Amino acid sequence: MPRKKRDVTSLLFLLPALVFVIVVLIFPMLSMFYVSFRDYNISAGTDRFTGLQNYVRLLTDPSVWGSLTITGAFMLVCGSAEFGLGLSLAMALNRIGRFRRYIMAILLVPMLLPSVVVGWVWMFMFYFRGPLYTILDFLGLPQFPWISESPQALFSLMGVDIWQWTPFMTLVLFAGLQSLPIEPSEAATVDGASAWQIWRHVRLPLLRDVMLIAVLLRAMDIFRLFDIVSIITRGGPYSDITQTISYYIYNVGFALQYDLGYTSAVAIFVLVVVFAAFQRFHMILRGTR
Amino acid sequence: MKRDEALAYFYLGLAVVIVIVPLTWFFEMSLESKWFTGPFGFTGGSIVYFKEAFPEWNGKTLQNYYFVLTDRALPILNTLVVSCASTVAALFLSMLAAYALARFKIRGSENVAYWLLSLRLTPSVVIVIPMFLFMRNIGLIDSPFALVLVYTMSLIPFDVWLLRGFFQEIPVELEEAAWIDGCSRWRSFVTIFVPLTGGGLIAASIFNMIFCWGEYLFALILTRTNAITIPVALYLFRSPTMMPWGPIAAMAMVATVPLFILVLAVHKYFVRGITLGAVRG
Numbered sequence: 001m002p003r004k005k006r007d008v009t010s011l012l013f014l015l016p017a018l019v020f021v022i023v024v025l026i027f028p029m030l031s032m033f034y035v036s037f038r039d040y041n042i043s044a045g046t047d048r049f050t051g052l053q054n055y056v057r058l059l060t061d062p063s064v065w066g067s068l069t070i071t072g073a074f075m076l077v078c079g080s081a082e083f084g085l086g087l088s089l090a091m092a093l094n095r096i097g098r099f100r101r102y103i104m105a106i107l108l109v110p111m112l113l114p115s116v117v118v119g120w121v122w123m124f125m126f127y128f129r130g131p132l133y134t135i136l137d138f139l140g141l142p143q144f145p146w147i148s149e150s151p152q153a154l155f156s157l158m159g160v161d162i163w164q165w166t167p168f169m170t171l172v173l174f175a176g177l178q179s180l181p182i183e184p185s186e187a188a189t190v191d192g193a194s195a196w197q198i199w200r201h202v203r204l205p206l207l208r209d210v211m212l213i214a215v216l217l218r219a220m221d222i223f224r225l226f227d228i229v230s231i232i233t234r235g236g237p238y239s240d241i242t243q244t245i246s247y248y249i250y251n252v253g254f255a256l257q258y259d260l261g262y263t264s265a266v267a268i269f270v271l272v273v274v275f276a277a278f279q280r281f282h283m284i285l286r287g288t289r
Numbered sequence: 290m291k292r293d294e295a296l297a298y299f300y301l302g303l304a305v306v307i308v309i310v311p312l313t314w315f316f317e318m319s320l321e322s323k324w325f326t327g328p329f330g331f332t333g334g335s336i337v338y339f340k341e342a343f344p345e346w347n348g349k350t351l352q353n354y355y356f357v358l359t360d361r362a363l364p365i366l367n368t369l370v371v372s373c374a375s376t377v378a379a380l381f382l383s384m385l386a387a388y389a390l391a392r393f394k395i396r397g398s399e400n401v402a403y404w405l406l407s408l409r410l411t412p413s414v415v416i417v418i419p420m421f422l423f424m425r426n427i428g429l430i431d432s433p434f435a436l437v438l439v440y441t442m443s444l445i446p447f448d449v450w451l452l453r454g455f456f457q458e459i460p461v462e463l464e465e466a467a468w469i470d471g472c473s474r475w476r477s478f479v480t481i482f483v484p485l486t487g488g489g490l491i492a493a494s495i496f497n498m499i500f501c502w503g504e505y506l507f508a509l510i511l512t513r514t515n516a517i518t519i520p521v522a523l524y525l526f527r528s529p530t531m532m533p534w535g536p537i538a539a540m541a542m543v544a545t546v547p548l549f550i551l552v553l554a555v556h557k558y559f560v561r562g563i564t565l566g567a568v569r570g
Contacts, residue, residue: 009474010393017386017445024442028419089304092297106305112548114503116520117541121315131314223412227505246414254510267415278410
């Protein structure tokens with residue numbers, strides 16, 4: 001086919017999706033950028049140009065920094081816990097001979113559940129005189145204020161995220177383990193390396209790419225942490241201890257006031273943070289190749 | 290059995306128990322006839338609705354399911370319509386785009402893939418604000434059509450990404466033979482290429498359905514009363530004083546079970562497809 005004609009045909013195939021995304025995503029994004037320079041509040045009925053005022057306000061807003069810190073804490077704690085548990089479970093899966101398929105099918109379940117359902121399951125578990133209360137009571141242990149006290153609620157939510165996403169880590173890392181070539185480990189065994197040495201110096205380096213991608217995806221997903229917060233704690237119980245950045249944006253923009261100008265500014269700021277983080281991870285990922 | 294293998298079984302068994310216990314305990318609630326919890330925990334009395342229609346059997350009853358399937362039929366219907374429409378629309382658009390990316394040498398097509406991936410990584414709470422402004426301007430707040438538009442848009446990056454991988458594995462020779470015989474690009478796409486892509490399309494449509502069925506944030510913000518979906522209906526059960534756990538658990542089942550059926554059904558399809566291919570050699 002002549003080159004000109006090929007280009008036109010390829011464009012015709014690409015065009016529908018491209019036009020759709022431009023109309024439904026890019027134009028609205030640009031309008032958000034425009035609104036972020038305005039005092040635009042639907043409930044108060046204001047709409048006027050205020051320059052950089054929204055951006056100045058967000059830089060001095062303790063809630064923005066507080067919720068970013070909490071999101072970072074989630075990233076750190078959940079990321080490392082999910083990675084550690086996921087890797088150990090993947091190693092265990094790799095070690096066993098029977099029932100592997102059934103165990104994997106069960107581990108798949110929390111990933112398939114809509115996260116609103118995960119939120120309700122754990123709301124139920126944490127609820128006063130709910131299952132966890134019953135279990136602690138049965139064992140004669142002191143009760144724990146799962147979601148009714150401030151720092152504890154944060155740990156509970158982290159636990160929910162770990163419960164929901166450790167299986168993802170496990171399955172990704174297990175797939176990585178399965179795809180490892182067997183020869184390097186065998187060679188190392190012949191050379192008299194211990195099991196630990198084989199893990200440390202042969203298999204982990206081979207797994208590094210898979211591990212980094214899995215951690216990258218999880219870390220980026222923590223920025224979206226909203227559903228379980230909105231069902232279980234709604235940012236509370238006190239002093240916004242579980243208010244992630246996603247929940248903060250929702251709160252300012254839609255739940256408390258419709259202050260969309262300011263919310264747009266915060267959203268653009270978050271977008272910059274997310275892409276800076278993504279670039280950073282991407283560089284680390286490329287650096288190891 | 291060696292000692293470390295036994296240890297591995299024990300560890301995995303523990304994980305399986307931790308996954309299963311909360312789920313079974315919660316879904317057991319959907320069969321309970323005592324559904325309310327007051328401020329003092331699980332002490333509420335029995336519910337009176339549907340008591341006659343569904344007699345208890347060892348304290349278990351289906352009245353909660355009857356309640357959500359009748360009283361909350363609208364969100365279930367909305368979810369069904371929105372999920373199917375978005376899945377079909379997104380598949381159609383992505384299929385064309387993925388074909389172009391897989392078959393034509395387009396300048397910067399690697400960058401397109403990168404951009405699609407970063408779109409996928411953008412937090413949805415950032416996208417929901419422009420979506421709200423957009424839908425408000427064109428008067429689509431609380432309309433299922435708004436959700437279809439937004440879901441289709443959200444699915445396209447992922448579908449293109451996934452389908453491109455599948456499409457690249459399909460040998461180009463089959464189509465080339467058709468072109469030599471005078472077949473147009475479009476015709477060879479429809480009659481030769483698409484029938485070969487069954488596995489990829491089914492995998493993509495399953496992921497699409499899973500996404501749409503459980504999507505929460507967009508639905509929460511873009512709908513009010515008429516277009517609410519199952520996740521929003523679940524959210525609306527939340528109350529500071531009384532938690533109707535029975536209907537909540539039943540609705541959560543409605544939000545979950547179709548996905549599992551779908552995955553199981555397709556699992557069979559996959560296995561059959563693979564064995565068929567093997568037999569034909």
